[in-house]
Amino acid sequence: MNHHDPCAVLRTPDGTLLGVEEERFCGEKHAPGRFPAQAVKWCLEAAGIGIAQVGLVTVGYEPDHMPTRMAVEIASALRHTGLIQVWDSVRKGSPVPAPDARTALAKGMATLLEIQSRLDRAPRQRMESILRQQLMSMGTPPPLRFFPHHLCHAASAYHLCNPHKAALAVVVDGVGESSSASLWLMDPSGEHRLVEEIPMPNSLGYFYAAATAYLGFTPWMNEGKLMALAAHGTADPDLDAALEQLQGPGIPWDFSAFLDGVTHRGLMLDVQASNTLFQSRLGSLPAGGDPFQVPHARNFAHAVQQLLEEKVIALIRRGIERTGIHDLCAAGGVFLNCRMNGRLIRMPEIASFMVQPVAGDAGVALGAVLLGVDPGTNNPRPELFQPHMGPRYSREEAGQALRAAGLHAETIPDAIDAVANRLARGQIGLWFDGAMELGPRALGARSIIADPRDAEIARIINTRIKGRETWRPFGCSVLAEQAENIMELPEGGTPYMIIACQVHPAWRQRIPGVVHVDGSTRPQTVIAAHQPNYHRLISRFATLTGVPLIINTSMNGPGQPLVRTPEEAITLFTHTPVDFMFLEGILVTRSTTRPLCQLKH
Template sequence: MNIFGISCFYHDAAAALCVDGKIVAAAEEERFTRKKHDFSFPINSIDFCLDFAGLKISDIDYIVFYEKPFVKMERLLFTYISTFPRSFKSFLAAMPVWMKEKMHIPSIIQKETGFEGPVLYTDHHISHAASSFLCSPFEEAAIYTVDGVGEWNTATYGIGKGNEIEILREINFPHSLGLLYSAFTSYLGFRVNNGEYKVMGMAPYGRPKYVDEVRQLIDIKDDGSFKLDMDYFAYHYKLENLTKKFTDLFGPPREPEAVFFNYITHPDKDHPEWDEELARVNQRYADIARSIQEVTEEVMLKTAGFLHKETGMDYLCMAGGVALNCVANGKVLRQTPFKNIWIQPAAGDSGAAIGAALYVHNTVLGNPRTYIMNNAYLGPSYSEESIKKWLDEECIPYTEYSAKELPAAVAKLIADENVVGFYHGRMEFGPRALGARSILADPRKPEMKDVLNEKIKKREQFRPFAPAVLVEKVNDYFDIGADEAPYMLLVGEVRPDKRKVIPAVTHADNTARPQTVRREVNPRYYDIIAEFEKLTGVAVIINTSFNVRGEPIVLTPQQAYNCFATTDMDYVVLERFIVSK
């Protein structure tokens, strides 16, 4: 039984191929088209999945679209009706796209892929729920999905048992935790559906001084249910997010791309563009970021606590864009009675493609679960032979290592304070680089953060870098409340005695977002960290995604080399070949 799950036409288009109940391949369209968060039909991802599995489109039994388009259309129409005449511009902007594309999903699928079989449609939040529970190792669990908006739902909870999923309750548009967070993302000068993690990164530089103001926008009950005061928001009838009432309460929004420094980023006031007034204004923005982060955590913690009481389950599965809020996730794990939680690594809409396919295979067709997602390496890989051939053709000098020698060589480069691009094996599915398309560096020097930010990633200075740690050493360095965090989805404190050991990955509030690395999952990556530990006594390295600001993570060895060549990266490792500047 071969089933395709696809998500597209909103953001983060993706395709996932399920063969006999196992996800064998999945990829996000942005990696192929090089447009970040590309939402177009994922034809390249589909082609890759078919190619990888050695299948033709005629071998596919079902294609499952991750949401129900007509229900979404219904929500739009009811919103326009409710907000008439303010919704006129939004109506004019949205309807042509709906008439041209979104109302014709079956014909688009048929035209683009040549698929003649049945196209199925799952509910958006069911897709999220399935992407989490049906990929998890749990036989039964509570399920919590929370995002911007699907058809009507913005948050749901339910239970999963065996191969069954039941959604019990829901919160509907326009009351949305995801859209509330996105409104603040836009207010703080970042792009919606792209810069939410920057708000999370900015929050530790502030204090929760505006929590009361944020509470004016959202009414939260003890069971985690919430309702927004829509007088502050315009996203339900306008292309902008905020109303004047919002800016009257919080002040003028931050300019996009504005320089950010405050009294915590530069306690010695030594930023080259230091300005007292700007630092004061930035402090206010950081305080607002911290306040919205705290309120988001409050909602998630209350919901998770309520869910535990309501369902009596020991385990929790989470998905939806808001489940990428790793600070909140860490607190949910540590501060609620759940014994463990499992979060879909591609918790946003791309992961819903996996959920849609598994939902049909397991829940609808009644097949028993045979799949646990124990890694996210579901994308394309390129053979050593093809890389070597390309390097030779391009006359790029390189050093070839044996598989056994390579980890020690790479670890030595990192220990010598070089920044190393690491390209190996199948590409990750989801927003995080997990040691297949990563940039690696030494976490022991505080300056390394600035080097990476300014010379290579070319991104905002305030954003932190994540550590990768040997799984058996995670509790020596971090207090995340779990023995494993393979997808960088849990933030926890760096242990006090290690903060000065790994300053480059210790954020302003002494936290970090570690990735635990298992040898069984990625032996080469694990061996590099193990060799680094032998050299330095530290079982942690910096792992950041292999891309520059504004671009998707690299897909091909050529893109990896170009990224290396156009930045101040010192070395790039393409499988067993090391290229230097």
């Protein structure tokens, strides 16, 4: 029920989880402001049930917390309209020009009336009404239950942990109902306890988004660009001092004064106001230019990334000190920052650290479903959480899509072996295999794959396929049993491509396509038992090249969500300069006359 990343997750009686984001249906990345109607319908169809057979609908948003959010909104909005500033001037005896006072009063009253209109009906009744109206088209809706947004994040993260031990869950994002960060003591009994929360407008996520906008990127969309750019910068004491001046004395961080002036109706970030504030302290950046070419921009990104890491480390230490718990899990959009996660996992105070791969708001639906399960219910957790919860397609369905697109088939002995050989020859391909991933990371179901030994291949993927800056790095999929020979790994590996790991110096020149300027890579450790086809592909590539890993990036075009269907994969194949496509066991290649589809026996 937040503004972005709507998602539906369904738990079947046997504990199977089905889930998909609404963006995969509507085609708009993050699907802002949409209800996940198509995602709900897919979950029901995949389970073979109707809405009337669902026992409970859980929602990761607590309407009873809305009055607290409204209070924050009122203060922010009135400050934005100038009414509070006028009042302060009058109170201090300073003259205020009448036109300015009238304008501020008119804007302030309009804002108050708008907020009042949202409070005229009880927030819970209003939200229940919206949900029931949406679900009525699918049948008689079941009972509804609401959970706090941050508790749902925490529950999604705890699902990765040992179910018999307590854990400290750390949540950091933009904002939930009114909290921007929180610590939770998660207990196997289901009696979870809030340890500490940091309310808006003191939000580390908002500050990072504002910094993203200052660099000329799109906030809430391109934070990964700031993270990647940070590795190209160097420490600048003047920048550190300037950022320190934007903070207050609060612990573990205090951005209230900064954010008070740059948020307005609905707690939306005012990019113009935040840019003006940054520019007044740090100077302007060249308009429309590439920040990578500007040393000040690179160093600013470096400083902001360091600040983020230090603040989250401080929060974690507070949590450990207050609870005595050293087993941690984490979720919330800020934990999509894999560079930060790579530093956190090396903290000596932490015994174990699990980051939910669906760390953003799509993961709230997962957490809400898990909280809705009675703790007394037999609810076994898998040995390894698998985010492959989405739509899957048979080879027959893939073949039908290919025939509809006018592609023809030829039989070959082994399509996976053929893919490995093509990768070893420097070709770039699409890999579409099995159930789609939940969350932003492609994990071997909807992936663009290539040879990591050639940095030029990575440049081609960035510029000609993904439409990204050339300085942005790629992650890799690596055989779990050989990963430690190549990079520094935490215990248990990194199966979700959400933690940056340092590559051993001896390997950095061998796999430049996946090594960032700081010597790190973002790996997915692939286990044969969980992804047999993908593991076999990488194993065959290793036999051919001596390198047990491949480039893996999400299968999508510029600004698009991950592809969902065979038809979408075919469209991407025909509109981008990739060399081949593996589509549910079918290998599609290019010829001089028309695409050639080769079908495995």
